[in-house]
Amino acid sequence: MENNKPNILLIQTDQQTAETLGIYGNPIVRTPNLERLAEKGIVFEKAFCNYPACAPSRSSMMAGRYTSTIRNHANHMLLDPLEVSLPQVLKKNGYKTALIGKNHAFMDGNQVNRYPSSQQGDKPDILHEVFDFVREAQHGHIVEGYEQDEEVRAAHQWAVDNCWSSPLGHGTNPASYKKCGTYLLGETAVNYLEQAQKEENPFFLWLSFPDPHTPYQAPEPYASMYHPDDVPLPPKDDMRNKPERQKVAHIMDAMDRADEQTIREVRAIHYGMINFIDDAIGRVVDKLKKLGILDNTFIIFTSDHGDSMGAHGLIQKHNMFYDSFTHVPFIVSWPGKVKAQRSNHLIELIDIMPTVLDVAGCDIPIGVQGKSFAPYLLGEDYEPREYVVIESGEDGEPFKLSEITKRPEHPFDESCFVWCAWREAWLGKGKSIRTHDWKLNLYTNGEGELYDLRNDPHELNNLFDSKKHEQIIIELERKLLRWSIDKEDKAPENRTVGLNYREKYASKVVTD
Template sequence: MQKRPNLLLIQTDQQSAETLRLYGNPVLETPALEALAERGVVFEQAFCNYPACSPSRSSMFTGRYASTIGIQANHMMINPAEVTLPQLLKEQGYQTAIIGKNHAFMENTETYYPGVVTDPEKASTLRQVFDYIRLADHGHLVDGHRDDPETKAAHEWSHTCWVSPLGHGTNPARPEKCGTHLLGETMIDYLEHQRDPEKPFFTWLSFPDPHTPYQAPEPYASMFDPATVPLPPKDNLEEKPERQRVAYLMDAMDTADDDLIRQVRAIHYGMIRFIDDTLARVFAKMDELGLTDNTVVVFTSDHGDSMGAHGLIQKHNMFYDSFTRVPFIVAAPGYQGTARTDHPVELIDLMPTFLDMAGIPIPPGAQGRSLAPYLRGQNYVPREYVVIESGEEGEPLRISDITVRPEHPFDDRCFVWCAYRDAWIGKGKCIRTLEWKLNIYASGEGELYDLKKDPDELENRFDDPACADIRSGLERKLLYWTMDKEDRLPLNTTVKLNYAEVKAKHAE
């Protein structure tokens, strides 16, 4: 019997695909990820299913859309009654580990979801589904190092960059005392000393960076000259939904100049390079231990960061590629296929892919699609489109409602807009093909972009009569998706008559 593969999910937080040279960035080299891509495949068109942390992570681990599992907004986490990837892997003999940021699994079964979990031992909660747990916070605190004075000082300093929209800076701490490095050391220790060598492992190595706070120690803080950092095209915000203009004002982006945005992007790049150097050590240890040739590795992020695109910063209740298009690199043992593909991928595809690669049945409620046939060189029909959801029910804030706002990008009186519940009020759905993107909002607003002619999503053609057929066709596809997406659970076991059995009986 073929040995079951180890499964390693490496996830960053709030990193757009465009930050990497692998996706066309002219500045940011990531040698470790580029080496990973050389023995695998870069999925060029990969998208989160919700542009915020916990809905994205929760849908990814259940293989089910956020609206299906009842997660309407950030900070809601997985219903313990849901079936999750680590739960199934653990039941099938995998040793499961989380090293880093969680923001998906509850700590207990006292839940805000209706109903009661009948068997707490089988609940999909953090300490039921993971055998090994080392958590990390935004900033620099990592389990096992929380009492280190230098690490605590690095963490406290980082929060001076947390409280304003464009706060950023150079952390005076040594890199060895910062969270990214410590997570790498924790991962290496797990591989070398903590894992059970008699079991295959599933490990979620989850970096809280390059999410805010935007800060890094030297040499990473000054590794990229802001003058060389590319800026996104200017968006004049004309014909765009009002929620975009609200976010633009509430994060004081109307007062931010190009030099400031370049400085923040340079720090963001430094944080990513810090992660890449850390991964180089992890990959070297895997090579040393002889694990590389039997480990499926996926690198991705939970959602993007606009980093100045569309006049916005961080994440928001919108569907631009800067928020939704994420890196997705897969290295699988024996992979012999193309180095790059434009097959559309959704993050909910990760759960069925890992299960399929491990030879474990995909649960009937899963809505993602396994990429394992593609990775094995078997017949594979790619998605025609991806769908992304966002927002809570209600009327979104309007410009006329704003009476208090930050006066400048370092004004810490109001915190960052994407942290407010109000910023996520107002449901929307996005359907995206390789050629077109349609965004529909419950408020009646909409966006339509010709991605071939306008890849930066600057010209909204939602009301353009010349695009009426394109719009109606995408609306029809979204309707069909909505019907297909309706929850497959519970399975109908009440009807006993089965026509296939009748046909088989009469054919005897």
């Protein structure tokens, strides 16, 4: 193995807010293996996704570019095959690349390519082009290679039948934990590492757990690990002066008819799913140590976005910008290289690509919009972000309360399926700018939100219409405007001229 290039392990969960971990202040959740990583690494206290839904978040993270730049505006869109991605660059620089778990970013040969930037009608298999090894997993318990295992199929079917189609469906899966997806992915990763350490090339492994996303269910001993009575509830949001989309989602989630005990039960199962993942992570890290390669492995743990888990009268994910949707856990571990600490620096998920490439000694492609924090990790000069920007929504008018003709009658009503899976739930674009002190959310239909994060960390009091705070809004709008100008795409290169975009111009006058 090349000693000058570290192995890269990117561990990602799906739909997990930072507040679900004890290291971020949760009073009951204990994840000893993640805490072990945190004790020897850096815990970033303010890391945020760039879109509060799976595919846009994952696609932008892998491209290092904002969702509006890559034109990935909703959960049914995948990464343009012409975009340069993190595994693609690492593979070209000698890395063996692997995906174990959920994809939801790269076209896999089953989707017709409709991007105007490439050939129409083809079915590119970018997934297997950029990854040398792939073992995909779906929500529930189906993992590639185990489709014919009757016990795995039974575990998956139980999850689908009992916990998939209703807003707050949840329960204890009767299957053995060794026949459930999280365990199978952990074992696959352990086996992969056994083979990878025999290679001369370093590896990049994206270990991507589909949980604790819906369906909310877990096998024992995880399902009963937390008693609902011990589970804290978020502060109540009366939704006064809030955007109408929040009120629509509140009804379409049937949260107006959900009692506190049901919400506690769902949160307890969600926490148990997280501990299931933590145990799998522990086995993977132990394997790295046993193989003698832990010290040469750069590890990032994060999630693609959050889950409201009852906050703001909502469940799952939505076309909104509350921290419950956007604030993700973020731990970096690199034994012997990274000093253990907690950091208040603002981080975006698109920062992962340039940081990993810096650590791996690879050139960062033109057009990458993320900011490498590798200098900070290594104790070098680093200027942290002043703010983060999060985007969401498709073009169109958001759904209104007056347009609701059918809704779930109760939290376990399966007749409507879950609202956040409907395209209508994501109509209406918006952008959010968040500093340490303030958050401004702007929507194309004229709605807006302003939160004083120092005095109102739970984002309950919307100050958008407050005359007292007009200047704050103006200042944040100006920052967002400058961000929009700076974000204008530099890639792909305009090849109608013969310019080298990597070279800085020697003078202000450029001749052909």
